[in-house]
Amino acid sequence: MQELMLPTTEGRVEPFIPRDACPYPSQAAGPFPRVAYAAAHVVADPRAELAPFEQAAVDWDATLAFRRHLWGLGFKIAEAMDTSQRGMGLGWPDAAELIRRSVAEAKTIEGADLACGAGTDQLAPTPGVTLDQVRAAYLEQLGVVENAGGRAILMASRALVKAASGPEDYRRLYGELINQASDKVVLHWLGPMFDPQLEGYWGSHDLDAAQETLLALIRDHAGRIDGVKMSLLDKERELRFRAALPPGVKCFTGDDFNYAELIEGDGERHSDALLGIFDPIARPASAALSALSEGRTDDYRAILGPTVALSRKIFEAPTRFYKSGVVFLAWLDGHQDHFAMVGGQQAARSALHYAEVFRLASEAQVLADPERASQRMRTLMATFGIG
Template identity: 60%
Template sequence: MSLVLNLPAADGTLSAYRLSGEPTARPDAPPSFSRIAYAAAHVVSDPRRDSAPWGAPAIDWDATMAFRHHLWSLGFKIAEAMDTAQRGMGLDWAGAQELIRRSLAEARSVPGADLACGAGTDQLAPENTRSLADVIAAYETQIGFVEAEGGRAVMMASRALASAAKSPDDYRAVYGEILRQTRNKVVLHWLGDMFDPQLAGYWGSHDFEHALETVLAIIDDNRDKVEGIKISLLDNTREIALRNRLPEGVLCFTGDDFNYAELIEGDGARYSHALLGIFDAVAPQASKALALLAKGETTAFRAVIEPTVPLSRKIFEAPTQYYKAGVVFLAWLNGHQSHFTMPAGMQSARGIVHYADIFRLADQADVLDRPDLAAHRMKSLLQLYGL
């Protein structure tokens, strides 16, 4: 029986939409990839215990860990406690510590499971930052915690540093001091201000070429401590400019949720690895595509991955920082959680027309694992909005 829903459009009208997608089969065992692929994973709130979702959101740890097992089963590494987990937008440092601790323990119970953990300065508010020493101390606390727990760090971009730094040299000083101390190699994180407006002018300049020179200098100064850099500017030309100038042995991880398909495939000489929030939402399709790419089946890779790109562009449309709502919406539609609520009530950051567009695009990209469940849940959301 075909499934039909009346979905809203931007002009206020309703029109019938008939689902046509086919669920993506799961692999019998985690596949091997020819690219390093991190999925940045979301957290599941617990509405039964959530009395203060904006100030102290409750987390459903069982469902949160179950989702990580879902990602590991598809061959992904996990980028833990990153932006997708609502760092600085619902999940504070105390919550991130618990998430990191639990995920590292869970990974040790799964053969082959791997993850890297976001370490930043979000316990230090920009308005309370008096000096670069404050920023260094905040980074030391977080990276020290990750490494003490047996984890590897992704050195997240810092709102406090963006507020306190006066020049590119300040960035070189802070990053140099932290990287000098790290026990393991880390992944740096270049996050554009479309993801976080407080990061405008990061690396000491609003000009891309000047910022690029600074970040390359930091990498060159600390090459033995940098595994790679994740770049999230939603601009493939800028990512390629960075990728082409990285020293040998330093990896480029795409965080471009608009252009990841072409960046991962590469140009025949160079390619990007991946550290992506969209992989949370399209994990089965991305896993299948990456496995095909590893076999050299580039046409089949494109056929699977490219239909997910319009969906990703919709989820990450401006204001981009609210993309987490679309990611969790799809987790709910696909049965990974029993409700559509988020830490800080972030599900309200997008409107019903946006969610209807995601629903259509997810169906067209074969992202709806159980179309009957997805249709039922979408109908319940429409009713909540009086539609």
């Protein structure tokens, strides 16, 4: 393996030799002991004639091929979520098309399963927005998901933050949506580190008070709720939250810093998963979950543990730009032939950030073909004048 030159945190450029290729299977070895959703990215079409910061063009063939890759590894897919750049490059019309295409694709593959994000991103979160407008926007998106044959994940709404006057508005509106849905729904508590416009969600800036509002909503509608995705990057809060959930309501961890131990559990309780990091680490994550299903806890830890440092780097502050690292690794690993993103978001991280992600991906043995990944890394570094 040839060395390549990468920047360091000390301001130097130093040689690096990648580790061996990912040793884990490219197909699932068996059923998982946890419900595991991978929130999947979209592949941009960089050849389209448009302004990438203002318009989106999706390579539908490559996008669906990546979903087949995830299904083959045993994952369910959380479709059209923030990992797909909802609200950061992918508008509602394209998200609706993504939902329709993915649900149709899933129907052609035995065992393929997915749930789809329904939110309000077609509605501008202006100060004058009303609860009736928020309700109508949610119902429009819920209708698209269900008409396609999908199940809904009720995404957090920027517009609802503007429209709601307090916790009761959240409970009332979500209650109506839950009862309107034709199937059980997944709720989503997305923290402001992922989206600053969601500060104060559930009607309070006090997280304890916000949590109580959400738990009260869940208790009111427990039979209609499959689970709740917690995306606060706060392990201790998630532990308390999942312990307080009614029987039958799952806690889907969205904690891309502490997922390994939260999924493993403490012998009494565990978190299921709905994670963006499963997108780039799908092969080792699938192998780790298979090991856990067979009671090989040490193997689970040995496989998944090294990916945590990689995930923490990808999701470092500003966390909302984690999608750039996800797509970067998809490019390095050959799932797409370019490093371009809708909204031009590949420019959201620095050369040093990408170099650190590459090093950590190599250490975690995530890369299927280190030689190809190294060549692509050299090409990227050359655009920064490095190497």
